[in-house]
Amino acid sequence: MNRDPGIWGVLLIALAMAGCQSEAESVGVDHQDDEQHDGDHHEDEHNEHFVPAHKPANLEGAVNELRRRIPEAAGGQDAVARQELFDVVLWIPELAADSDLRKKDWERAAEASRRLHEVCTKACSAEGSPEDRKQLVESTQPLINELAELLTRVELDLHRQPGDNPTRQPGDNPTRQPDEIN
Numbered sequence: 001m002n003r004d005p006g007i008w009g010v011l012l013i014a015l016a017m018a019g020c021q022s023e024a025e026s027v028g029v030d031h032q033d034d035e036q037h038d039g040d041h042h043e044d045e046h047n048e049h050f051v052p053a054h055k056p057a058n059l060e061g062a063v064n065e066l067r068r069r070i071p072e073a074a075g076g077q078d079a080v081a082r083q084e085l086f087d088v089v090l091w092i093p094e095l096a097a098d099s100d101l102r103k104k105d106w107e108r109a110a111e112a113s114r115r116l117h118e119v120c121t122k123a124c125s126a127e128g129s130p131e132d133r134k135q136l137v138e139s140t141q142p143l144i145n146e147l148a149e150l151l152t153r154v155e156l157d158l159h160r161q162p163g164d165n166p167t168r169q170p171g172d173n174p175t176r177q178p179d180e181i182n
Contacts, residue, residue, distance in 0.1 A: 054084045059095040063147050074136040089116045100154045112143045
């Protein structure tokens with residue numbers, strides 16, 4: 001077998017260039033109008049960044065969607081609505097990462113998402129009993145409340161003035177250091 005590095009380099013470049021042609025070119029479509037080709041390219045780009053209509057814009061939207069969708073799931077729903085509920089649950093870590101949550105709060109949101117997924121999977125599966133579906137709202141409510149609490153904490157942090165001490169109680173001496181002895 002010939003081990004000439006020049007041949008391998010040429011083959012590698014040829015393969016790379018073959019992989020760079022568009023899908024239309026690979027099936028023999030001839031683009032006569034460059035503007036049309038550019039339009040197709042932008043449409044392809046747009047399709048690559050498709051965002052489903054049921055994806056909430058942020059974590060607050062996800063909490064609202066869960067509050068709406070979970071009772072529907074408890075009453076029984078079609079496969080599409082069930083999948084959309086699972087999508088919202090699985091988007092929570094991503095939406096939390098896009099928020100102003102601190103790392104430890106993001107970890108709490110991700111854990112809540114994991115637990116929500118477990119509960120919803122059990123209740124919405126074919127093996128899930130009517131009792132499981134009835135308990136779905138009750139068992140997910142604390143997790144949804146936890147997510148809402150994280151959002152409240154972020155809101156408080158955003159509105160806190162520089163120098164505010166969230167742990168200071170009324171009557172505390174702000175100039176006294178905690179480790180000072182009276």
